[in-house]
Amino acid sequence: MFARINCCVPGCRRGTRKFENADDVICGKCWRFISKAAKADYRRTRAALEAMERQGDAEDAACTVMPETLQKYHAAHEAFCEVWSRCKSEAIEAAAGI
């Protein structure tokens, strides 16, 4: 368990201690407001990012991080961030009743 991080949806008083260093989180209750498409994108981009992280770690351990790996990692990270902000705005809009 880590320091509590509050749900990023305004007016929501829930939060989590599950993550060590997350900038913002969406609690389980607000997560339900997000569309299936956005959640599917979230899972897909997160899996891609995690795969890149594993590859990067492996190359890092062998001191052979390839420039292509870095490039792909940045692209995966960017895609993930984009999907995350979409999830966030969907949850915030749903909570605001838009």
Ligand SMILES: [Zn+2]
């Ligand atoms: Zn919430």
